[in-house]
Amino acid sequence: MSDAAxxxxxxxxxxxxxxxxxxxxxxxxxxxxxxxVYTIWLGFQSFSSTGQQSFAGLANYAKLASDYEFWHGxxxxxxxxxxxxxxxxxxxxxxxxxxxxxxxxxxxxxxxFISPFMxxxxxxxxxWLVILDPSLGAANYILQSLxxxxxxxxxxxxxxxxxxxxxxxWQWTPYVALIVLGGLQSLPPSVYEAxxxxxxxxFKTFQRITxxxxxxxxxxxxxxxxxxxxxxxxxxxxxxxxxxxxxxNTLNIYGFRVGFEFFNIGYASALMLTLTAIVFGAVLAFNxxxxxxxx
Amino acid sequence: MNARMFAAxxxxxxxxxxxxxxxxxxxxxxxxxxxxxxxxxxxxNNPVSQALLSYKADFEKLTGITLKVDGYQEQQMRxxxxxxxxxxxxxxxxFMTLPSREGEQFAVSGWYADLSAMSKNEAxxxxxxxGLSQALLKAGTFSGKLTSMPMNIEGPILYYxxxxxxxxxxxxxxxxxxxEAAAQKIKACDSxxxxxxxxxxxxxxxxxFSNMLHNIGGSYMANGKSNLCSxxxxxxxxxxxxxxxxxxxxxxxxxxxxxxxxxxxxxxxxMSFESSNELRTVMDGGERLKDTGLAPFPAGEAGQVPxxxxxxxxxxxxxxxxSAAWYFVQWATSPEIQKRMALQGIAPPRPAVANxxxxxxxxxxxxxxxxxxxxxxVLATKGSSEVGYPIVANPQxxxxxxxxxxxxxxxxxxxxxxxxxxxKELDALIAQK
Numbered sequence: 001m002s003d004a005a006x007x008x009x010x011x012x013x014x015x016x017x018x019x020x021x022x023x024x025x026x027x028x029x030x031x032x033x034x035x036x037v038y039t040i041w042l043g044f045q046s047f048s049s050t051g052q053q054s055f056a057g058l059a060n061y062a063k064l065a066s067d068y069e070f071w072h073g074x075x076x077x078x079x080x081x082x083x084x085x086x087x088x089x090x091x092x093x094x095x096x097x098x099x100x101x102x103x104x105x106x107x108x109x110x111x112x113f114i115s116p117f118m119x120x121x122x123x124x125x126x127x128w129l130v131i132l133d134p135s136l137g138a139a140n141y142i143l144q145s146l147x148x149x150x151x152x153x154x155x156x157x158x159x160x161x162x163x164x165x166x167x168x169x170w171q172w173t174p175y176v177a178l179i180v181l182g183g184l185q186s187l188p189p190s191v192y193e194a195x196x197x198x199x200x201x202x203f204k205t206f207q208r209i210t211x212x213x214x215x216x217x218x219x220x221x222x223x224x225x226x227x228x229x230x231x232x233x234x235x236x237x238x239x240x241x242x243x244x245x246x247x248x249n250t251l252n253i254y255g256f257r258v259g260f261e262f263f264n265i266g267y268a269s270a271l272m273l274t275l276t277a278i279v280f281g282a283v284l285a286f287n288x289x290x291x292x293x294x295x
Numbered sequence: 296m297n298a299r300m301f302a303a304x305x306x307x308x309x310x311x312x313x314x315x316x317x318x319x320x321x322x323x324x325x326x327x328x329x330x331x332x333x334x335x336x337x338x339x340n341n342p343v344s345q346a347l348l349s350y351k352a353d354f355e356k357l358t359g360i361t362l363k364v365d366g367y368q369e370q371q372m373r374x375x376x377x378x379x380x381x382x383x384x385x386x387x388x389x390f391m392t393l394p395s396r397e398g399e400q401f402a403v404s405g406w407y408a409d410l411s412a413m414s415k416n417e418a419x420x421x422x423x424x425x426g427l428s429q430a431l432l433k434a435g436t437f438s439g440k441l442t443s444m445p446m447n448i449e450g451p452i453l454y455y456x457x458x459x460x461x462x463x464x465x466x467x468x469x470x471x472x473x474x475e476a477a478a479q480k481i482k483a484c485d486s487x488x489x490x491x492x493x494x495x496x497x498x499x500x501x502x503x504f505s506n507m508l509h510n511i512g513g514s515y516m517a518n519g520k521s522n523l524c525s526x527x528x529x530x531x532x533x534x535x536x537x538x539x540x541x542x543x544x545x546x547x548x549x550x551x552x553x554x555x556x557x558x559x560x561x562x563x564x565x566m567s568f569e570s571s572n573e574l575r576t577v578m579d580g581g582e583r584l585k586d587t588g589l590a591p592f593p594a595g596e597a598g599q600v601p602x603x604x605x606x607x608x609x610x611x612x613x614x615x616x617x618s619a620a621w622y623f624v625q626w627a628t629s630p631e632i633q634k635r636m637a638l639q640g641i642a643p644p645r646p647a648v649a650n651x652x653x654x655x656x657x658x659x660x661x662x663x664x665x666x667x668x669x670x671x672x673v674l675a676t677k678g679s680s681e682v683g684y685p686i687v688a689n690p691q692x693x694x695x696x697x698x699x700x701x702x703x704x705x706x707x708x709x710x711x712x713x714x715x716x717x718x719k720e721l722d723a724l725i726a727q728k
Contacts, residue, residue, distance in 0.1 A: 048727065134546035135489065135558055155546030157705060243497050244548035245701045260374045261498075262691045263400070265381065 042269035053266075060270035070271065073251040077275075079161055080168075080250060081229045087169040088225055089218060092176025097206075099177065100184045114174040121171065125238030128167045129154070132239075154239050157247040164248055167235055172228070176221045183217030184210070215293040223286040230279045251275045324419035329619035330359030336623065337376060337390040338366040342575055343447050343606050344391060346639040347627055354626050360619060373397070380406045385613050388620035392443050394435040395604040395680045400687050402437035408610040409440040413621045422625055428644040431605045434680040443607025444628040445644035447636070449572040450603045450674040451503045451592050452667075458586045459488060459565045470594045471507060471534060474566060478542035481565045492555050493568040495539050495547035495704060497697030501683040503568045504696055506602040507531050510595030515684045515692075521721035523699065524714040533710050536703035548701050559583070568592065571674065574667055575640040589666040591673040603678020605644050642671045649675075688724050695720045 046056035064070045099110060116124070131137050132153040140150035153163045187210070195205045233252045236242065242249035242257070251271060259268030338344040344366065351362055365387070367375060372391070379387050380401075392401065401407055414424050431445035453474070455467065460477065463484035468474040478490035493503045508515070511534070513527030522528055539547045544558060556576045558564045560583055569577075571589075578584055592601050608627055610620040626632060630645060637643040637654050648654060649668065658664045684692035699717040702708040708716070 133554070135544040135563060136561060150545065152546045155549045157707075240549060241496070241498070243701070244705060245497070245698060245707070257694075260377050261370075262688065263377065263404075 039269045039273060042266055043273050045266040045269075047264050047266050056266060060267045061274075063267065064270060064274060069246065069249065069254055070251070070274075072246060073249050073254040074278075076161065076246075076248060077230060077232075077250045077252070077278075080165055080232060080248075081226070083162065083165040084168045084172075084229050084232075085222060085225055087165060088173050088176045089222060091169065091173045092221065093180050093214070093218065095173060095177035096180035096184055097210075099181055114178060116171045116173075117175040119171065121234040122238055124167065124171050125235040128170075128235075129239050132163065154248075155244055157244050160240060160244065160248045164236055164239065167239070168229070168232065171235075172225060176225060179221040179224070180214060180217055183214050187213050212293075213295065216290055216295065219286055219290040219293060223283055223290070226282045226286060227279055230282060231275065251278075326358050326419075326622070329616070329622055332616055332619045333361040333363055334388045334616070334620050334623050335363045335365060335386060337372060337379075337387045338364055339369045339372045339391045339606070340366045341369065341606075342572060342639075343636075343641055346636040346641045347446070347632070349639070350632060350635060354623065357626065358622055360622065362623060376406075380404070380611070380613070383613050385611070385615045387611050388614040388616060389623055390609055390611060391446070392607050392609045393604065394431075394443055394607050395682045396689055396693075398435060398442065399437060399685075399689065401609075402440065402442055403687055406609075406612055407437075407440070407442035408612045408614065408617050408620075409442070410444065410610060410621065410624070411439075411441040413610075413618065414441060414444070414625070417618060417621060418625050419629070421630065423630055423645075423647070426630065426645050426647050427628070428605070428646070428675060430603065430675070430678060430680070431607075431644050434604070435607050443609040444624050445605040445607055446628060446633075446641075447572070448603055448605045448642045448644045448671065448675060448678075449570050450601050450678060451506050451568050452571050452670045452674075453590045453593055454559055454567045454569055454573075454577065455588050455590070456562075456565045456583075456586055457588045459485065460588075467588060467590060468566070468593050469590075471510060474593055475534070475538060475542075477566065478538065482542060485565075487563075489544045489558065489564045490542040491538055491566045492543055492547065492550065492558055492564045493535070493539060494551055494555065495543065495701065496549055496551040497701055498690075498693055499551040500535075500697035500700045501693040502570070502602070504531065504535055504700060505682045506568075506592045506600070507535055507595065509600035509602070509679060509681070510592060510597055512595060512597030515681070516725070519725065521684070521718040521725060523696075523717050523721070524711070529710050529714055532699055532703060532714055536700050539700075540704045540706070543704075548704055571642055571667065571671055574663075578640075578663070584661060584663060587663050589663060589670050591670045599673065599677060601674050601678050602680070602682055603674040604680050604682060642667075646675065684721065684725065686725055688727060692721060692724055695724070 043060055044056060044058070046054050046059065095113065099105065099113065119127075132139050134140055134150060134152050134155055137153075139153065143150055151159060154160055156163075191209055191213070192205065195209055200208070231252050232250060233256070236248055236250060236253055237256070240248045242253040252275060255268045255271040255275065258264050258271060338348065348364060348366075351364070354360070355362055365375070366372075376387065376390055392398065392407075414422075418424060427445055428448060431448060432441065435441060435443040435445065453468065459481060460467065463477075463481050465477045465480050466473070468477050474491065481488060481490040494500050505515075508528065508531040511527050511531050513525060513531050514522055516522050517525065523532065544550070544564070550558075552570055552573055555564075555567055555569050556573045559567045559569070560577050560579065562582065574589075577587070591599055593599075608624045610617050610624060614620050628644075630648060633641075633643045633645055634648045634651055634654060637648055637651075638657050643649055643654075649671070658668050682693075683689045683696060686692060695717045699708075699713040702713040702716075703710060
């Protein structure tokens with residue numbers, strides 16, 4: 001076959017492949033691009049309480065700067081994010097180490113450890129709402145049985161963020177533990193053998209070998225949890241609806257209320273796009289960190 | 296011809312013909328006109344729709360229409376409705392609506408079909424439009440358009456434990472001041488009982504707060520401005536929040552009807568302001584059946600101005616089959632169905648149903664039901680449907696009322712600060728078009 005004929009055949013094959021994959025590519029791009037483009041367009045629109053729509057330019061974004069609820073929501077979102085991520089990474093690594101070393105732990109016990117993240121968040125929220133009810137819940141009953149003072153949990157402006165962070169951590173720590181466990185199982189045994197020969201204590205082994213080698217895996221878990229935590233919605237909506245007052249009013253809850261309860265879809269879109277930008281920023285920062293700790 | 300002969304030969308036959316004609320007319324109504332169609336009903340999964348939908352098969356058998364039910368909890372239902380209506384979609388034919396909350400907003404947005412003509416021209420003879428509560432029909436009428444048909448009547452009433460009041464030597468509270476005095480005595484008499492509970496969750500507060508404001512003699516607006524900082528407004532904010540702060544359960548800022556009913560039903564609350572609609576939930580299990588008393592919302596300085604609202608059924612302005620949709624609405628709000636719903640504890644928005652012998656028998660079977668009906672009679676005769684600000688952005692106005700109450704319960708602001716902050720936000724809301 002001449003070179004020209006071969007090139008022609010290759011071109012034809014490329015064309016055929018393109019034609020065959022085009023529907024899937026177009027569908028995927030449309031499914032991702034359309035909602036994003038539509039939301040961007042909505043962000044430039046103004047909606048009155050009666051749904052009357054008009055072009056607003058950058059007014060929705062300008063309003064963010066002077067909107068107390070936006071800045072408060074941003075603070076709540078970040079506080080909840082930092083506290084939850086810290087708890088989930090610390091306890092996730094600890095749980096992974098327990099599961100890794102307790103090789104004789106029965107399968108059913110291992111399954112119980114990791115089962116919370118398989119529960120739908122709405123069910124988890126309802127369950128904790130009942131447990132933490134200050135009057136009827138089991139949590140205060142246990143505290144009082146132990147001679148401790150009861151807490152208002154989700155009804156206290158001071159305690160609502162730590163309480164929601166605890167609920168989310170209860171649910172998602174096992175997920176982090178599973179990821180870290182995968183990382184632990186892939187660590188090279190030779191490094192541990194060398195440490196053992198050198199007489200390193202278990203703590204030193206963990207501090208100098210396990211943790212540094214696990215860092216890329218931990219950062220991966222942090223990225224996955226960051227995306228979820230920054231757009232945290234379901235458990236807060238079920239348990240507090242952003243209250244008491246606005247103590248747990250995250251950007252996501254605020255955006256939902258502005259859009260679906262007050263019908264200002266334009267401003268809600270601007271809020272949500274800002275939140276999306278924050279999520280992207282966090283993911284990019286963690287990606288850089290992952291590059292820095294890779295081995 | 297004497298009078299007796301006139302009656303026998305002329306009047307009686309004429310009356311008989313009229314009666315037979317009316318019967319024939321009711322029977323002649325073509326319920327099968329839309330046989331084979333499918334009507335989609337967006338329902339709030341509450342006791343009202345649950346009672347109604349227990350007769351779904353009867354509607355389908357009578358009309359040949361397939362009823363597709365899209366049921367959600369209240370907030371999720373509104374979220375779905377907003378999405379459907381903003382897309383001008385015909386996915387929903389009939390939806391449940393609270394005219395006191397979103398009526399004006401939805402009406403100005405053009406989401407309701409006008410039921411005025413259909414309710415007169417396309418109704419079965421026995422529908423009896425005039426028999427429906429005129430106050431609720433008026434509450435569902437905006438700019439002359441009838442936007443929804445009432446499904447029930449409800450309002451906040453006082454639930455109280457007769458045994459605890461007796462034990463603590465407290466009389467049944469007749470006024471708001473009596474409630475506070477009773478709560479004080481109960482707190483001293485039995486520390487294991489929550490003396491009083493009402494709504495503390497931010498968006499839910501307006502329902503019970505509005506009744507107290509009106510009874511005390513306050514109003515939400517004066518001269519086109521928010522009026523929460525008026526002496527009566529401040530008195531209401533102070534009284535409502537003080538009752539919950541000093542005598543309410545811990546965590547009351549997260550309390551809406553579900554938590555209140557659960558607390559009261561469990562026997563851990565002595566008095567409660569809650570919806571008349573919650574009777575069925577509160578009595579579930581029968582533990583509170585014999586030790587509960589019910590009364591209209593206690594009077595204030597302005598007497599009793601009870602809050603009376605009702606869920607309504609509306610036809611979507613974007614429905615492509617409004618007439619078939621109307622068939623479902625008229626069946627659901629007909630005397631026969633509302634009587635059947637009443638026997639399940641859904642207060643009927645038709646005085647005639649309330650006087651029906653079968654319903655009266657059900658009411659008379661338990662003293663608490665008699666008190667419930669007496670409280671409902673007060674709602675029906677004196678009720679005002681103003682819950683929150685009478686403006687288009689009514690749902691948002693409820694947030695600021697709730698915020699002011701929560702600020703006071705949590706002692707985060709003084710009454711002057713809380714009402715001033717709320718008035719500032721509410722004035723901005725009132726100024727919006």
